Amino acid sequence: MVDPSLIAFSLPKETTLEQYVRYRDYINTEFPTRCDAINRMTDHYEDRILTAPASSTDHYHNTFPGGYLDHVLRVVEYTELTYKMWKHVGMDLSNFSLEEMRFSALFHDLGKLGLPGDNGEVYQPNTSEWHVKNMGKIYNVNPDVPFALAQDNSLYILQHFGIQMTQVEFYAIRVHDGPYDDANKAYWINNGLPMKFRNNLPFILHQADSMAARWEFERWAKASGKFKYYQATDLRGQ
Secondary structure (H helix, E strand, C coil): CCCHHHCCCCCCHHHHHHHHHHHHHHHHHHCCCCHHHHHHHHHHHHHHHHHCCCCCECCCCCCCCCHHHHHHHHHHHHHHHHHHHHHHCCCCCCCCCHHHHHHHHHCCCHHHHCCCCCCCCCEEECCCHHHHHHHCECEEECCCCCCCCHHHHHHHHHHHCCCCCCHHHHHHHHCCCHHHCHHHHHHHCCCCHHHCCCCCHHHHHHHHHHHHHHHHHHHHHHHHCCCCCCCCCCCCCC
8 A cells, every 4th residue: 555645645535435426326327228337347446446546656647546536537527628618619529429428538547447357456556665755656567467558458448348339439548648649640640631530539538638637737736846837927028
């Protein structure tokens, strides 16, 4: 277990439990034809959902027990907000459903929970106090879990539990990290017209996920005092 005194920001356990109730309610409300299979998967991963971080290093985002759950719920919220903004400016949102959008948002980082079965978690508490204090490396990656990109693990886990995905959901989850991930460049950086995305969900999910991660970073930065905020000098009229 991670020493709580070494974590600059975390949420009370009571908050995480409340979020978990919201998470389960959301599954039963938003995915009526798939909720049985999703609930079986959630039962299997319950302990990890309640304790997993969203990343390994404190200045990334949500590097604390329960950080994963807090992050995915925020991405769901920000996806709704981003959708409304895209609708407001007149973007085409006709070729994906709200259920597809919500499914992709809730499970975009599912792979960070690790593989099914015992000892399959991705993140393990770092036992080196020096690395925790000096590098912010709160967690290590489990060496017994074969390497895979989180989004690929997400897709594997969903199919492992027999949860059907549409092609729209598959693509949105697969490419949600955007063009900054080298593994996604073939999807995002393509000038050939027939190869462009057929709908705007990947853009919406990537935007919401990036905003959530940045919001979580700023929350950590303010709590830790390890990052200074600089205001740009106003040079107008000079």
